[in-house]
Amino acid sequence: MDQLLDSRRGTDRSRLRALRLRSHLLAPSTAHEPTVGAVAAHMLATQAQDLAGGAYALSLRHGSTTQRQPVVHALEHGELVRSWLMRGTLHLCQPQDLGWLVRLSAPRVAQSAATRRANQHITATVVDDAAAHVMDLFRREGRASRELIQSRWQEAGLDLHDGRGYALLQELSYRLLICQGPLIDPGSWSAGQYFVPVPDTATAGVEPADPLAELLFGYLRGHGPASLRDAAWYAGHPLGALRAAAKRLGDRIQSIGTHEGEPLYLRTEDNDARSDQPAGRYLLPPFDEYYISYADRSLVADGQAQASVGPGRNGMVKASWLRSGSVLGAAGPDGLAQWQAQHWMRYQQYRAPRQD
Structure with a gap:
């Protein structure tokens, strides 16, 4: 019998959080992956519209938050790239996953953006010219x-008003022509990244036979236990499509309990029913996967914590405190316990400009 289920108590929430911490490589007992690239592969894709935050999320799971050189090195040597993936949101991933994730995500993003692109007068001919x-x-x-x-585009007479420049960069990314790579200034996240040609490994790699099922399997590897509704939100695909993908995965995944009436799934290989209790204290960066990548965040954050962290009206999700698998609220510099002060200082140092 699955030890995670108890007919008298329902699903043990603390054990579900412990399993989720393990999947996120945030459990204290979890052996850290040897490289940042391996962490990125484990997570499949890490949300990173806030570049420093996305980098910190990988470093946190790599165990190297006191230094950012592993992420900077991975970006410089093409072991890590950033592009618009699921839901049209910027993510960090390994280049070998970039191609199939873009091909899976781009058509739905294009469909949702069709009216906006038409209003911006961005046609296939305009994109060809920009490319x-x-x-x-x-x-x-x-x-x-x-x-x-954008300077070259302006010289060539391309209209970049009303967000057209940003939109054209996205369109070229969806065509798998460009992605973001090395930092422009290795000492500063805010200086941004160079755009580079999409690596051959992204376009010549082996395409999964069933991309949506592969995305679900990869999502559960780095995010389980999670519901199919959670996975649909993450993927930006309809719930029905994820249910069908789950059926195709068969016994490679299994339900290990419920939360708010929704079955929660793990990869079968991860369901060893260990009795770990959720532990560890962390500062999660903005948009961290542990919090953001679920349709229902109530397993790890109560209503007050969710109101504190976001998303707010501007779509921002703040850095947050995580203790024993529960998100406590937005992170800030005031009224800190000793452990919070240590993490806050480490996080500020990580984000600050420096000369490496």
């Missing part, structure tokens, strides 16, 4: 900043 100029820059420079790319 030709960027490819020319890459042939001469190898890589290019956003400012250089």
